Amino acid sequence: MSRLTIDxxxxxxxxxxxxxxxxxxxxxxxxxxxxxxxxxxxxxRRLWAQxxxxxxxxxxxxxxxxxxxxxxxDAAIMVLDGLTPGSAGRLRAAGLTPVLNAMDQVAExxxxxxxxxxxxxxxxxxxxxxxxxxxxxxxxxxxxxxSHLGSAADPADPRNALQLARFKxxxxxxxxxxxxxxxxxxxxxxxxxxFDMVRPGISLFGGGPREVPDPDFRAVxxxxxxxxxxxxxxxxxxxxxxxTFTAPHDMRLVILGCGYADGILRTAHKGGAVxxxxxxxxxxxxxxxxxxxxxxxxxxxxxxxxxxxxxxxNAPLDDLAAAAGxxxxxCLVRLGSRGVREFVGPDK
Numbered sequence: 001m002s003r004l005t006i007d008x009x010x011x012x013x014x015x016x017x018x019x020x021x022x023x024x025x026x027x028x029x030x031x032x033x034x035x036x037x038x039x040x041x042x043x044x045r046r047l048w049a050q051x052x053x054x055x056x057x058x059x060x061x062x063x064x065x066x067x068x069x070x071x072x073x074d075a076a077i078m079v080l081d082g083l084t085p086g087s088a089g090r091l092r093a094a095g096l097t098p099v100l101n102a103m104d105q106v107a108e109x110x111x112x113x114x115x116x117x118x119x120x121x122x123x124x125x126x127x128x129x130x131x132x133x134x135x136x137x138x139x140x141x142x143x144x145x146x147s148h149l150g151s152a153a154d155p156a157d158p159r160n161a162l163q164l165a166r167f168k169x170x171x172x173x174x175x176x177x178x179x180x181x182x183x184x185x186x187x188x189x190x191x192x193x194x195f196d197m198v199r200p201g202i203s204l205f206g207g208g209p210r211e212v213p214d215p216d217f218r219a220v221x222x223x224x225x226x227x228x229x230x231x232x233x234x235x236x237x238x239x240x241x242x243x244t245f246t247a248p249h250d251m252r253l254v255i256l257g258c259g260y261a262d263g264i265l266r267t268a269h270k271g272g273a274v275x276x277x278x279x280x281x282x283x284x285x286x287x288x289x290x291x292x293x294x295x296x297x298x299x300x301x302x303x304x305x306x307x308x309x310x311x312x313x314n315a316p317l318d319d320l321a322a323a324a325g326x327x328x329x330x331c332l333v334r335l336g337s338r339g340v341r342e343f344v345g346p347d348k
Contacts (some may be wrong), residue, residue: 001337002258003307004226006038008046009345010218012206015050017216018200022187025194028054030183032062037263037333038205039219041069042347047204048073048347056080056126056199057098060087063096082117082125083109099146099295101125106135114142116177120166121159122150129170136173142195143281145170146177152185152193153262158332160189171195185209207328213316221332222312225258225339226291226305227277239293240286251297254282256308259290262321263335264310273325276314284323311335 019027029052035043044055044066048294054076059061063079070077076097083091083098083105091098097113098137100106106116106127116135126147127135147167151157166179171179179195184203186193188210205221208214231254233247254277270286275294277284285293287321292310292321296302309315317328324331 002223002262002310004335004339004341005222005224005312005344006042007218007220007222007340007344008042008347010206010220011043011046012050012125012345014217014220015052016204018187018198018203019051019183019200019293022182022191022194022198024191025180025182026054026197028056028180028197028199028203030076030199031034031066031204032056032058033333034062036060036201036205037335038085039341039343041147042343044075045073045347046345048075049346054078054197056201058098060084060090061257064090065093067094067096075345076113077116087306092331101127103127103134106301112143114140115144116140116142117147118145118167118170118226120147120163122148122171123162124150125147132170132173133211134331142174142177144180146180146197146199149181149189149193150188152183152189153209155189160186160193164193165345185211202328202332205328205332207321207332208316208318211318211327213318219312221335223258223263223310223335223337223339224307224312225256225310226260226307227254227302228257228291228304229255230302230304231293237329241288243284245285252299252301253285253293253297254308255261256292256294256310257290258292258310258339259287259288261336262338263331264325265324265331265334266293267322267326268324271325273320273323275317276312277306277315280309291303310321321345 082101115124151159180197182193184200192277206219235249239245273284283295
């Protein structure tokens with residue numbers, strides 16, 4: 001059975017790194033999708049202990065669950081979905097603040113905690129620049145305005161500067177409002193992008209802000225799996241579904257008790273994913289629902305039950321994501337609940 005270890009001390013370390021990188025801004029963690037799959041309750045409680053007082057989640061149900069997990073802690077919880085039909089009563093009952101994305105939402109929400117989300121070029125969700133002008137002309141006074149960068153992981157992408165300019169034009173319409181633009185990657189575009197609040201997500205959990213491993217950040221999630229069996233192949237032997245792998249020479253594989261049902265993307269072997277056995281690299285050969293084969297031909301003798309690291313300090317999150325043709329965010333949120341899960345470090 002696989003084992004997922006969640007290091008809350010590493011989470012606190014990463015929070016400190018992000019706080020130091022944005023010293024003039026409030027750090028408001030994004031812990032949607034159940035804390036990126038690692039447990040929103042323990043994650044939020046530890047971040048509260050580190051000084052976080054505002055959290056962003058995606059769904060109303062996530063916000064209700066987080067409010068319960070935080071207990072008496074008076075955190076501000078922002079719901080990125082906004083004011084969905086029929087949700088106003090539940091939002092108020094749980095003390096949640098919708099991030100308003102459309103004019104009809106602004107008209108319906110009567111709370112004094114007005115948070116407006118503007119689209120500045122990602123074309124995903126948000127109010128328009130025309131909406132901003134209309135709201136300012138009507139005397140609307142938001143407490144927080146925000147937008148989201150679409151290309152922040154690439155500092156050379158011209159869309160970053162374009163979105164910054166558009167967002168500055170909107171902030172000028174609401175001079176009394178606090179402003180927020182940057183998530184993890186945006187923090188590292190520089191102080192011009194920080195405004196009053198930054199909203200880091202993936203880098204809290206160990207993903208590099210440039211979508212490559214960054215030594216400043218520690219792995220929060222470590223996934224290991226035991227060796228279940230050895231397979232000795234001759235050159236030319238085939239393996240895996242559809243005979244997709246042909247041994248180029250005599251080799252030894254180990255079969256691990258973990259698969260895509262545990263969250264390791266099936267495509268990871270195609271991009272050169274690497275596991276680590278006793279600190280030595282072992283390339284993926286194939287991934288199935290319950291089992292993964294890795295090549296240990298060059299390793300010293302191993303035993304059934306030895307633990308193999310699939311994700312962690314030796315096997316960085318961004319490397320696994322790149323091998324799978326994905327992003328660190330997806331690799332984290334897909335980690336299943338089938339294996340043993342344990343937390344390291346206090347959550348308060």
